[in-house]
Amino acid sequence: MLLWLCFAFLTAAVVAMLLRPLRAGGNGAVAPAEADLAVYRDQLRELEAERERGLIGDSDVEGARAEVARRLIKRANAGPDAGPAAPSDPARARTIYTAVAIALPVLAIGLYVFTGSPQLPARPFAERQSKDIPDANQAAGIVELIQRVEARLREDPQDGKGWNAIAPVYLRLGRFADAAHAFAEANRLEGETVRRLTGFAEATLMAENGIVTEPVRRATLRILELEPSRIEVRVWLALAKEQDG
Structure with missing residues (x-):
């Protein structure tokens, strides 16, 4: 009222x-x-x-x-x-x-x-916010899952599927250096794909604070060989030229 x-x-x-x-x-x-x-x-x-x-x-x-x-x-x-x-x-x-x-x-x-929809019941802000943020049990489950995959990879570093599964998780969590390493191992063991090469380039860029290093440039050129229509990788190449003067 x-x-x-x-x-x-x-x-x-x-x-x-x-x-x-x-x-x-x-x-x-x-x-x-x-x-x-x-x-x-x-x-x-x-x-x-x-x-x-x-x-x-x-x-x-x-x-x-x-x-x-x-x-x-x-x-x-x-x-x-x-x-x-x-x-x-x-x-x-x-x-x-x-x-x-x-x-x-x-x-x-x-x-x-x-x-409009005046008949809809009210939803307090605290209730709406709680639905968007994972609770402690869910967060703990994600951490436990990551630890299990990491333990398996320590036992078998040649498990390409494990690296492929954990790489995007690292990227979403902001662990960019770990994500770049995982994508690199997945590309080496499972074969290079556009998705894995793009993930490696993006993670490396974030880990290097936006600096286009030589590994990123090589990954970008390989992506263009596999899929010439990708626009964002051309932006990375332009960024590399700008950084080189």
């Missing part, structure tokens, strides 16, 4: 600010002739300021001043009644103000009722 009251207050405040000229009923409005003359005078002053700053030449200034002066004289000769008249009926202005102030919130609520 408090949220809806806040929405109503904010809507009323915005409507009041937007329709403030109507609420004033036209009091203090500038006449059209005075407004036009003020604009032309401002244009003349702006031309002088630009000439002083050296933005435009004297010939351009004189031409522009002549055109503005022509319009200024034409508007002054047209009389005060030329141009659209400003609204001057306070009662009519207040009627428009009230109608718009009532209609906007009603239309907004109606639109939400028909196109």
